[in-house]
Amino acid sequence: TPITTTMGNLEAKRLATSPKWARAIALRLYQAGLRRGDEVAAGLSGSFPGLNLALASACQSLGLKLMAVSSVTASSWGANQPGFTWPEMEARLVKAGIIGQATVAVSVGGAGDRGLDLDPDGRLQADAIARGVAARLAVPLLTPHDFDEAVAARLETYRRAAEGRAVRLY
Numbered sequence: 001t002p003i004t005t006t007m008g009n010l011e012a013k014r015l016a017t018s019p020k021w022a023r024a025i026a027l028r029l030y031q032a033g034l035r036r037g038d039e040v041a042a043g044l045s046g047s048f049p050g051l052n053l054a055l056a057s058a059c060q061s062l063g064l065k066l067m068a069v070s071s072v073t074a075s076s077w078g079a080n081q082p083g084f085t086w087p088e089m090e091a092r093l094v095k096a097g098i099i100g101q102a103t104v105a106v107s108v109g110g111a112g113d114r115g116l117d118l119d120p121d122g123r124l125q126a127d128a129i130a131r132g133v134a135a136r137l138a139v140p141l142l143t144p145h146d147f148d149e150a151v152a153a154r155l156e157t158y159r160r161a162a163e164g165r166a167v168r169l170y
Helices: 010-015 020-031 049-062 086-095 120-137 147-162
Strands: 039-044 065-071 103-107 167-169
Touching: 020 049, 039 049, 039 147, 049 065, 049 086, 065 086, 065 147, 086 103, 086 120, 103 120, 103 147, 147 167
Parallel strands: 039 065, 039 167, 065 103
Antiparallel strands: none
16 A cells, blocks of 8 residues: 555564464563553554554553554555554554553654655655544654654653653563
8 A cells, every 4th residue: 555664574464463462472571570550662563463452452451551652654464554554443442442542642654754665645645644543542643853853752752651650661
């Protein structure tokens, strides 16, 4: 689709769809010493929506607060369908009461975190989706000008979302 950033690896994408990941991630989080109420920061890409859901489910099952910056674009065999990008899927799952909202900010994603690897029409479409889903989730849209600004914006986003508590894991 026009919002596909790069070629993905089909074998990796298939492996990432296993529901066993939620258990494996929950176990690793627990083994890492995380306990109810701890803060977990993440960058969620549409490239692996199954892993995003597994992480959200694992954190929810352990009572962890997941704070994610979620990007709209995705590599092939990911959530690269307009209307079914990762943040749009999350919004539907939250509305249905299946998971709690993890996304604390949305970005376009892709090269430069601005979809620079998309053609102009794809970039416009990704921008429109990002604006719309950020409004739907009531979170900020990150629009960095360069890599350093993208990193700084994420760190500030996690700091605000943690509300003074320490982020235990990224």
